[in-house]
Amino acid sequence: MEKKQAAFRSCLQPASKVLVSCRGKGGEDNALVVAYCCNCSFDPPMVMVGIVPSRYSHRLIKESGCFVVNLVSGDNKALFDYMGSHSRRDGDKLKAFGAKLREGEKVDAPLLDDCPVNIECTVVDSIVTGSHEMFVGKVEQVHADARLVGEDGKIDFKSIDFV
Numbered sequence: 001m002e003k004k005q006a007a008f009r010s011c012l013q014p015a016s017k018v019l020v021s022c023r024g025k026g027g028e029d030n031a032l033v034v035a036y037c038c039n040c041s042f043d044p045p046m047v048m049v050g051i052v053p054s055r056y057s058h059r060l061i062k063e064s065g066c067f068v069v070n071l072v073s074g075d076n077k078a079l080f081d082y083m084g085s086h087s088r089r090d091g092d093k094l095k096a097f098g099a100k101l102r103e104g105e106k107v108d109a110p111l112l113d114d115c116p117v118n119i120e121c122t123v124v125d126s127i128v129t130g131s132h133e134m135f136v137g138k139v140e141q142v143h144a145d146a147r148l149v150g151e152d153g154k155i156d157f158k159s160i161d162f163v
């Protein structure tokens with residue numbers, strides 16, 4: 001196979017993009033699209049999300065010490081596009097879109113109810129890697145569309161039509 005040097009940026013692809021929802025101390029709810037998201041520990045279960053410090057959500061996550069990772073299917077495409085192209089700095093985009101929210105059970109942040117899987121996380125560490133601050137989140141609760149959860153509790157990820 002012939003090889004050629006390629007672009008370094010975001011060279012791990014495809015990566016499933018998610019919506020991260022959060023809430024500031026003053027009760028401001030928000031969500032943004034995040035491509036920098038991955039599992040980072042099996043035991044205890046932990047995930048990591050990379051947020052650029054200039055994002056409005058960055059301050060909210062710093063303040064609250066928690067966030068929710070919402071997996072996104074094709075049915076959520078309009079929400080995904082809106083959250084990734086608008087900033088809370090210019091107004092309450094969740095309200096403007098009419099996003100359906102549900103209270104977190106374990107963390108003080110909203111879940112995006114129309115997304116098939118919602119992962120509640122508490123920030124246990126963070127690393128500024130360069131352009132992004134990687135927030136390490138301990139998984140506190142996982143909610144999944146009941147139709148996707150098997151007898152063993154495992155999520156049937158193959159049935160999710162990821163964006």
Ligand SMILES: Cc1cc2nc3c(=O)[nH]c(=O)nc-3n(C[C@H](O)[C@H](O)[C@H](O)COP(=O)(O)O)c2cc1C
Binds near residue numbers: 030050054056057088
């Ligand atoms: C496909 C896609 C991937 C993105 N990935 C990230 C990311 O990994 N980290 C990040 O901080 N912003 C990312 N963004 C940008 C934010 O979602 C976007 O700037 C958003 O409007 C920020 O909202 P906020 O200012 O209300 O927090 C991405 C946007 C898109 C469309």
